[in-house]
Amino acid sequence: MSTNDRRRAHTAAVPTGGPALSVKNLSVEFWVGGSWAAAAKHVSYDLMPGKVLAIVGESGSGKSTSSMAIMGLLPKNARVTGSAKLAGREVIGAHPEELRKVRGEGIAAIFQEPMTALNPVYTIGFQISETLLTHRKGMTRKQAKERAIELLGLVEMPDPEKAFNSYPHQLSGGQRQRAMIAQSIALDPRVLIADEPTTALDVTVQAEILDLLRNLHQKLDSAIILITHDMGVVADMADDVMVMKDGDVVEHGPVGRIFGDAHHPYTRALMASVPHLGLGEAGADAAARGDSSSAALVLEHLSIDYPKRGRVPAFRAVEDANLTIQPGEVLGLVGESGSGKTTIARAIVGLIPVAEGTLRVAGQDMAGVEAKDLRAVRRKLGIVFQDPGSSLNPRWPVGVSIGEPLELAGWDHKAISKRVEELLDLVELPRDFRNRFPHELSGGQRQRIGIARALALDPTVLVADEPTSALDVSVQARVLELLQRIQQEKQFATLFVTHDLAVVDLLADRIAVMQHGKIVEQGTKEQILRNPQNAYTQRLIAAVPVPDPTEQRARREARAALLADQERYRPAS
Structure with missing residues (x-):
């Protein structure tokens, strides 16, 4: 039976003309500390077949909780009230056995991190086949395998048969996401819940996955709930937008109206916080920055x-890289996962040895550096990590974490205490926060602590490795403003490692683009972002979604034309 035949059979028994999903006054509460705490309040919407509803908001707004409640995937301390009808059938309060039938056939989910959603000990093919055999009584294993390979082809997996026999760890991030989408659409669901489906992906892979979701939902006529904090993705995919804050729906309307004429102050503030490629100010002239002797x-x-590790052979991660960063300058280092960005950052702080060439940090040559010299140069280095939650010791008050570099440098306790207070002032946090533990702070506050610790010894060079990618958009904006202000005030050199080109446009003076361990292009941000010469850089920039539905539609068409043009003139292998 073909996909269209299955779709017709699937829809024959349900009402036509009505919403695929109708949610009325849906509320979710959790029993915490002896009382009920509201996570989502009176959520209502109708989702029509073939339409995409984006639910946006910051962490804790209730966007994921309200959607998982529909599938019955909340913990036991949750209480759900209200109504959610899937093709006219009530699912809130349904018996677990009935819910199990609904999941997959009526409604399915695509989760943020496929590596945790897929079982690591089973092959991709086994997991898709298991879904089919559980729900399709009478289907043989041979038929399930054929259907699984067909699904992997449908989601444009490069080699469906090879992917069928692969384990999750043997696939790239984008391939794992495609495999999870294949499993999600295996039973032709009427509704797909996509919970941050592209957050963990590179910008070019994200664009491919969004194209895939767009094509699939048009082919299958599935309705999609898109949960995200990326307003560029919303502009690219959504028909309607629902904005949530602290469990409440503060605004709901067509995507054009929300982006062009938002009514609620929170929605307007959310839109204003989004970095937009093309709105960065002109950077300083690279020629006026001096030469390598002053860098x-x-x-x-x-x-x-x-080096070789076990069965993993030795390989060259970075080859023939040339960069200089002057005092007071911000260099954005961009590229996809595996391009070598973080490897360079690790070498700068002495965690990876130099194989060939020169690496000079604050005047110290890092090739063959001795331990005593490495300790000295690290006092001139500051590092801001991607995830502040895992980079701070959970057993220490944050004041101790901030003061640790000072203690290792031999400062006395009175001087450390005074310096910690100065650093808390610098990152705009109250001084009494020094006695709090990391779990008592928000993500943005933890990242401010990470910045304070990185600046404790007034570094000459700051390495910032994806410092805002784990933050909500409005929190990200505040942290970026803070980092920009401190950098301009202290005039340290900054290597800003990221895959977010809109953030680079906001912060950087110059940009270097990496691909497969090589720097393929570098220059001022005007040269790289407005007039890229390298084909890879052109693809990278074309893949960035912008928070404007009209502009994004034009960019999507231009990207398709660019890819077709580059493919046409690609040399024969």
């Missing part, structure tokens, strides 16, 4: 190798 950070023909 705080110098890479000349740098190559870095990873």
